[in-house]
Amino acid sequence: MYPDLKGKTVIITGAATGIGKACALRFGQEQANVVINFHSDKQVKETEEMIKEIKNSGGNAIAVQGDVTKESDIKQLIEKTISEFGSLDIMINNAGIENEVPSHELTLEDWNKVISTNLTGQFLGCREAIDYFLEHDIQGAIINMSSVHEIIPWPHFVHYAASKGGIKLMTQTLALEYAPKRIRINSIAPGAINTPINAEKFSDPKQKEGVLKLIPMGYIGEPEEIAATAVWLASNQASYVTGLTLIADGGMTLYPGFQAGKG
Numbered sequence: 001m002y003p004d005l006k007g008k009t010v011i012i013t014g015a016a017t018g019i020g021k022a023c024a025l026r027f028g029q030e031q032a033n034v035v036i037n038f039h040s041d042k043q044v045k046e047t048e049e050m051i052k053e054i055k056n057s058g059g060n061a062i063a064v065q066g067d068v069t070k071e072s073d074i075k076q077l078i079e080k081t082i083s084e085f086g087s088l089d090i091m092i093n094n095a096g097i098e099n100e101v102p103s104h105e106l107t108l109e110d111w112n113k114v115i116s117t118n119l120t121g122q123f124l125g126c127r128e129a130i131d132y133f134l135e136h137d138i139q140g141a142i143i144n145m146s147s148v149h150e151i152i153p154w155p156h157f158v159h160y161a162a163s164k165g166g167i168k169l170m171t172q173t174l175a176l177e178y179a180p181k182r183i184r185i186n187s188i189a190p191g192a193i194n195t196p197i198n199a200e201k202f203s204d205p206k207q208k209e210g211v212l213k214l215i216p217m218g219y220i221g222e223p224e225e226i227a228a229t230a231v232w233l234a235s236n237q238a239s240y241v242t243g244l245t246l247i248a249d250g251g252m253t254l255y256p257g258f259q260a261g262k263g
């Protein structure tokens, strides 16, 4: 637990499912004010349950619908946060999508959709949070949800890999630019995590086995293991950490093909 997170206000985008949801519930356990951004009408019920759970843990929460690709929705997300909780301390740009297509068949529409959600959406979240922090002299923290695919090339997912590679240098550039203001900007790079984004893949035993072979620690990560890194990065325990990509991947980026003396 990180006592300094108590009473802090955190926005998490794409927080009705998966990693974002786990982060929201964990910040609730830390007794923070949690703003759950969600995208689809179908997620309303889920966010209502989450609000109850967060309040039961001693935190506070609201849900705000919005599309991270829309500048006006991100601005409104920040405005609603301030009107409800009076401030913003932590921004977690988590919303993301992917789809598998061989690169020579990838439509411009699909390319733009992934880039605008995963990269432009995170940029808008960073920009609006930084602008608020500067205006109110807040030494805030921003966490961008990247992926091991900011490092590992991923055929059939060129748009996704390009978006995550972009997040790496966006995070580092912003971290450098705003370090003098003590605004800390970091990323988390999860490996393979048990969330809806992977549900179809992991429901096929053959595909799941293929993924497990890429993970030296031998298991698919749980969203709570990513949330645990997010609360640390957001807390004062990480007060001197900025521009970092914190990799949480069970060793996926350690060249598993070289295990047991191979290579």
Ligand code: NAD
Binding pocket: 013, 014, 015, 016, 017, 018, 019, 020, 037, 038, 039, 040, 066, 067, 068, 069, 094, 095, 096, 097, 117, 145, 146, 147, 148, 189, 190, 191, 192, 193, 194, 195, 196, 197, 198
């Ligand atoms: P997920 O599909 O459960 O979560 C993604 C969320 O983003 C969903 O709730 C979805 O509704 C929301 N979203 C999509 N488009 C949106 C938009 N335009 N505006 C607002 N919200 C939108 O999957 P997840 O695994 O929890 O993914 C969360 C993040 O973690 C993503 O950025 C993903 O790339 C990253 N990630 C996941 C894994 C993994 O293995 N699960 C690995 C590396 C990185």
